[in-house]
Amino acid sequence: MDVKRFKEYISWLYYQYLLVTCSYVLEPWEQSIFNTVLLTVVAMVVYTAYVFIPIHIRLALEFFSSLCGGQHESTVAIMS
Amino acid sequence: MVLNMTEGPVKKPVNGNGCCRTSNGVKPGMNGCVKNHLYQQHSYCSSDEKSSHICHNGGIYKRPFKESFEETPMLVAVLTYMGYGILTLFGYLRDFLREWKIEKCHNATEREEQKDFVPLYQDFENFYTRNLYMRIRDSWNRPICSVPGAKFDILERVSYDYNWTFKYTGRIVNDVINMGSYNYLGFAENSGVCADAAAEMTLKYGVGVCSTRREIGNLDKHEELEKLVAKFLGVEASMAFGMGFATNSMNIPALVGKGCLILSDELNHASLVLGARLSGATIRVFKHNNMQSLEKLLKDAIVHGQPRTHRPWKKILILVEGIYSMEGSIVHLPDIIALKKKYKAYLYLDEAHSIGALGPTGRGVVEYFGLDPRDVDIMMGTFTKSFGAAGGYIGGTKELVDYLRTHSHSAVYATSMSPPVVEQIITSMKCIMGEDGTTLGQERVQQLAENTRYFRRKLQEMGFIIYGNDDSPVVPMMLYMPAKIGAFGREMLKRNIGVVVVGFPATPIIESRARFCVSAAHTKEMLDTALNVINEVGDLLQLKYSRHRLVPLLDRPFDETTYEENED
Structure with missing residues (x-):
């Protein structure tokens, strides 16, 4: 029963997607082009986010921690 | 506010x-x-x-x-523009494919020998028709095969090439509730008093005389009609024309000309715009129903006079409509009459939609506001909508009508009205006036007002964005997104309701809408059925945008x- 309702919900969601993006009025081959392009873009965005965001966050943290009176890296290097 | x-x-x-x-x-x-x-x-x-x-x-x-x-919700506006953006991109792709003969080109193109001439099919309107309108064309121009009363029958058609051509399946969709006809008082009938009278008149007079009123086409019925219209409107005299559109576009040039100024509402109908342009007068446009804008234009016109010469304008004519058919708004007539009197301008009032549909006894927008019809210089209207016939009229003082009789192109050159049509108008008008001895017409006017209030109220309660005045039988409901125009038309027809959907170029590009026209012929059950279906489709398509x-x-x-x- 729940599976059925979930399926209905997904198909409703897909219908809304069709309407908002105007894929509703596109011909099937245009729709597939549109979906492919959109999926590719989304996938690339997600992948780039996955790869680069942790690095950037780490760099940013280091930068701010050094600003907020953290010990300077070079001084640490000299000490050792 | x-x-x-x-x-x-x-x-x-x-x-x-x-x-x-x-x-x-x-x-x-x-x-x-x-x-x-x-x-x-x-x-x-x-x-x-x-x-x-x-x-x-x-x-x-x-x-x-x-x-x-x-106002349009911001998110909806953004999504609408995005939708048009996507469709435009695909339009360019399709145009590119057609250009390089990769896909078959169905639409009109320049011939080979014309290729060095000015391009004919490159402007935005053509692009729009070819690549956007074509995709949802099945929601328009549906052929019907019955009288367009409260219910009608639609010929079923299918398209196998994405709306470039249609094929009739031979089946008929029966008893579709008609929410699209301008049949305000329900006089579009194929039985009843009006139809019988028209049939009788056909037998007696024939369907028409092939001559103008000025020559040998003037029948006693025409004169009877004109007297009746004058009486109906409460003006001195009136004259009738065989075509409503030409009443506007041919009479305005007879009234004003070079050296005159026309102040026109920005949402005026195409016939008024055409008439104003044909007249050769200077045209200035004021914002829709905006009295400040109109007053400013009037003041400027009086103060500065004509450009360069600064002579005073010969005449200043204000062009307005009673009910605006795309917005469902009613003209602010009391303000306009006050302004017109203050600045001594003339007023041309197009009552195409409001005659019969407004006012306690159906006398139009003048009665709706309880004003004197003599304050309006030129009362124009059509017989096409409330009276279920064809043609238009002009009412006013006797001088005005006599002048138009000799100077208006559509009075001089047009063939006189067909007698059965005239009879339909006379019968329906007498019915509204109660001259046929019944209160049927009065009941219809009452019914229309009730239906309008009920329908508008219900739609607003459901959360749709509805434009216009609470008393206007034209009910525009906003759809916004281009895919929803097509989807709404199709889903409604699937559920046996015929609706009119409107998009660019009739409206601004993001404000696509569905336009319902309430009729006195609709029973409460029909309206409830329609409302339930609209509610259902509104939920399906997520049309309940209203945040008020x-x-x-x-x-x-x-x-x-x-x-x-x-x-x-």
């Missing part, structure tokens, strides 16, 4: 500050950040006494006058800073 989302904190102090306001409606001080939004929601009320110190025109309106144009809770009463006073002072 404007609820303008973009400029709340800046404008509020100005509104609250009574001393800044001048009495003649000129907006105090320029307000840099105020955007000119045509469709701002404004509620307009002047019935109650307590607001009269704010309303400079408080006494003019005899009844509450409430109009709303809810219904205000129970009209206690917000009319605020004259509603209107933007326009600079151009």
